[in-house]
Amino acid sequence: MTPHVVTEDREAADVEHVRWLTPDQQRCWRAYLEGTARLSEALGRQLETEAGLSLAEYEVLVRLSESDGRTMRMSVLADSLAHSRSRVTHTVARMEKHGLVARQTCSADGRGVNCHLTDAGFARLEAAAPGHVAQVRESLVDVLDDDQLRVLGEAMAAVAAAIGR
């Protein structure tokens, strides 16, 4: 974010080479910040109140439900979510306490841990999914036309690729 006030009272000298954002870029960036803040707030609230799940927990359920044997290595889960390993450890620990997943040591690699979706966890996902999808549509997908959504997806994929080297 470029606080334009800061750009003033800056000497014409050459000590600073800051490429501040243009006004157009600034508008886009701030719209992004506000949009993501409101969106994650809306999604989190819907899931929490209607399903008793955090967004992070929901995402874990989804990944597991789609994987072979409904089981994933902790590290694969973490990479797939773009969450830190520590974060996934904490999230999964909470979910295990509630019976949504079960952890078992990995036979192939003594260091690894397999995270398995229980039937209760799958049922919880089935119950939560319709309301969550409805919220995603209401707040994002149905708000944009096809082109906007496509470009948004391409742009964020490029961002993810640029960061996740």
Add this chain to the structure above:
Amino acid sequence: MTPHVVTEDREAADVEHVRWLTPDQQRCWRAYLEGTARLSEALGRQLETEAGLSLAEYEVLVRLSESDGRTMRMSVLADSLAHSRSRVTHTVARMEKHGLVARQTCSADGRGVNCHLTDAGFARLEAAAPGHVAQVRESLVDVLDDDQLRVLGEAMAAVAAAIGR
């Protein structure tokens, strides 16, 4: 997010009217989730390590630096950031402890509180801004072409408007 496994073993009956996401929509939505996760992580880490500020604190500094008298009402600050009032109270309390802002009761409205940017806070912003802008460019602005960035901004503005009723 639509766990496609859930869509199976669903009866052809009419009890459920869930409009699941299409595969294209699903790809966009997941790209969005991954992109925002990686981006906020990258921005937060840069600010924390190079300036000792959280992104929320930085945003507060920016808003205050642009406001008349470098002062804003707490509620205006909260609305402007799309953050909850409680969150802003906590953030500002931490910042006040570090001398970046000062709070004073509002003369016009006995309930209100004015948050003022101190000189130390302004100096901190000046020091932090170049590195932050560089990160925003490297991770987002310079990764996208002008059209992508423009559409991204428009889309997120539409999302914010759809949610913030």
Add this chain to the structure above:
DNA sequence: GGTCCATAATTGAAGTCTCAACGATCCGAT
């Protein structure tokens, strides 16, 4: 001028995430 309700901001507890440090296991090179 008193009642009622809306708004402003704070508080503390509980939940979530980050960070750095750790123990354990694997693997390649010697």
Add this chain to the structure above:
DNA sequence: ATCGGATCGTTGAGACTTCAATTATGGACC
């Protein structure tokens, strides 16, 4: 074989956010 570095996952502390309850003030209405 074993040394040493890399990977895997966890841990606990501290930082940050949310939620519900609370205090206090403002304003409308009669």
